[in-house]
Amino acid sequence: MSYDLTTIGFFSGVGGMSKGLKLAGFKNVYSSDNWDVAGQFYINNLPENNGLDIGDYRTSQGHYQFGEAEGDIYNINFESVNKFLKRFKVKLKRGEIALINSGSVCHNLSKINPNRYPFADSNYYMFNQFDMVDEFMPAGALFEQVDGMFDNKVNPFVSELMRHYAHTLKHNYHMEVQIMNAKNYGGRQDRKRTIFMLVRKDVGVPSFPPPCAVKPEQFMNNLLPNITHYNTGKNWKSTKDIVAGTLTANGRIKVIDGTTFEERKMKLEEYQVISNLEGCNFDGISLTNSIKLMGNMVQIPFMAALGNHMRTEILKC
Numbered sequence: 001m002s003y004d005l006t007t008i009g010f011f012s013g014v015g016g017m018s019k020g021l022k023l024a025g026f027k028n029v030y031s032s033d034n035w036d037v038a039g040q041f042y043i044n045n046l047p048e049n050n051g052l053d054i055g056d057y058r059t060s061q062g063h064y065q066f067g068e069a070e071g072d073i074y075n076i077n078f079e080s081v082n083k084f085l086k087r088f089k090v091k092l093k094r095g096e097i098a099l100i101n102s103g104s105v106c107h108n109l110s111k112i113n114p115n116r117y118p119f120a121d122s123n124y125y126m127f128n129q130f131d132m133v134d135e136f137m138p139a140g141a142l143f144e145q146v147d148g149m150f151d152n153k154v155n156p157f158v159s160e161l162m163r164h165y166a167h168t169l170k171h172n173y174h175m176e177v178q179i180m181n182a183k184n185y186g187g188r189q190d191r192k193r194t195i196f197m198l199v200r201k202d203v204g205v206p207s208f209p210p211p212c213a214v215k216p217e218q219f220m221n222n223l224l225p226n227i228t229h230y231n232t233g234k235n236w237k238s239t240k241d242i243v244a245g246t247l248t249a250n251g252r253i254k255v256i257d258g259t260t261f262e263e264r265k266m267k268l269e270e271y272q273v274i275s276n277l278e279g280c281n282f283d284g285i286s287l288t289n290s291i292k293l294m295g296n297m298v299q300i301p302f303m304a305a306l307g308n309h310m311r312t313e314i315l316k317c
Contacts (some may be wrong), residue, residue, distance in 0.1 A: 005317060008081070008092070010073050010102040010132060011125070013038050014277070014293040017101040017144070019025050020303025024311055026098060029090055030081055032071045037289045039066030046280035050280075057300065059279050073128045078082070078135040092271045097138040098315060099307075101220040102129050103298055105143045105308040109157075112248065118157035127164050134168050138205045139235035139315055142306060144298050147179045150194065173198045177205035183243040184211035186301030188218055188274045191246045193298070195306065199314055209309040220244050223273050229256040230266070243275045247294035276300040 005026045006108035009018050012031035033039065042064040047054045062275060065071050065084050082092055107113050108120035126145070133141050149158060165175060175198045181189040197206040216222055222231065229236045232245045232256040247253070253266040268290055270276045275294040282290045311317050 004096075005098045005311065005315075006092075006096070007099040007101055008097060008136070008138075009100070010076070010129065011104055013039055013103060014297045015060065016275075016297035016300050017103065017277075017303050018061065019143070019279075020298065020300045020305075021099065021307040022057045022061060022099060023300070023304035024307030025317075026062070026307055026311070028101075029083060030060055030065070030091070031075060032065045032073065034066070034068050035197075036067055036073040037293065039064055039071070040285055041280075041282070041293060042066070044283055044285070049281055052279060052281070058277065063090070063196055067162035073125055073132070074261050076132070092136070094135075095137040097136055098140070098317075099310065100129075100132055100136060100138045100141040100143075101303075102132075102143050103127065103296065104143060106146045106149075106296075109149040109154055110146045111151065116153065120153040123157050126161055130161075130165055130168050133173065133198060137172070137200070139200050140198070140206075140310055141173075141198040142303075142310070143198075145194045145196070147192040147194050150179075159264070169198065171280045173200055174205050175199075176208070178208050180208065180302070182302035183209070183214055183218060185209065185216075185299075185305035186212070186218065187299035188223060188244060188276060189246055189299060190303075191299055191302075193302075196312075197306075204314045204316075205312060207309070214243055216241075218243050221272070224259050224270055227255045227256040227266075230254065247274065247291070247295045249272065249292045250290065251295065 007021050007026045007028045010032050011029060012033050042060045045060045052059045063085060069075060078149055079265040098114060105122040105125050108116045129143050156197035159281050177196050179192055179194050182189055193313050199206045217242050227239050229238055232251055255266050257264055268287055271291060271294055272280060
């Protein structure tokens with residue numbers, strides 16, 4: 001079966017997944033998030049607002065359902081998505097979507113949270129992601145989560161999640177899970193993440209693209225030549241010939257400015273560079289919320305690599 005490469009997304013945030021998939025030839029028609037700030041970023045970066053071409057990966061695409069009520073995956077299902085899209089004359093059919101993409105709430109699974117709790121309500125959003133696959137029956141799905149979710153401390157939740165997969169999807173979908181690093185797929189951050197790949201059994205089986213060597217254009221000193229050292233909270237590191245560390249939602253990066261040789265905080269436009277979002281419009285969004293958006297996002301080149309692999313090797317499109 002051929003697909004028109006349509007994708008839909010949940011927990012879309014700044015749109016790292018849909019932007020990467022756009023680079024891979026997919027067309028995202030629907031995104032959702034329960035945070036109004038994510039919706040503001042979407043509006044800011046419509047082509048009439050960001051000054052970029054409609055085909056540019058940084059330009060917002062599709063239709064975004066956001067807000068605490070409408071954008072929460074707890075309140076979303078196949079019927080509600082089609083009801084929302086009807087106003088834009090878009091109709092989705094079960095079994096004809098190429099991919100579902102979704103990030104996930106991670107603070108109770110992350111290794112950097114000393115108080116993480118495996119059975120926190122927020123973790124169960126991952127159950128909803130599996131339920132969305134069952135409802136929409138896409139050819140495949142890509143879900144992203146922190147690499148710490150397989151630590152012993154949260155194993156009881158993971159076991160419960162795997163039972164939910166077996167009950168809900170195993171009869172129709174193959175699933176493989178792999179921890180991958182965005183820097184090995186063109187990303188500008190040294191960022192390990194857990195990727196869940198699901199493929200409908202009549203389509204094929206999951207597989208992942210092989211890692212690639214890091215290239216000089218990913219190095220901090222080439223991306224931000226005026227910064228000589230940086231500190232994410234532990235110790236100072238030279239920017240020479242290294243990829244930036246993981247940007248977190250709550251972290252502020254300190255840098256040494258090579259022009260003044262003084263310590264300062266990283267600027268918004270510098271965060272944008274290491275997130276592949278230079279040129280995007282953050283007007284009206286506080287610096288704290290801008291960092292949170294970028295700290296939560298999936299790296300765009302990484303998602304483009306995954307999307308290209310799924311399109312050519314699995315969907316055969």
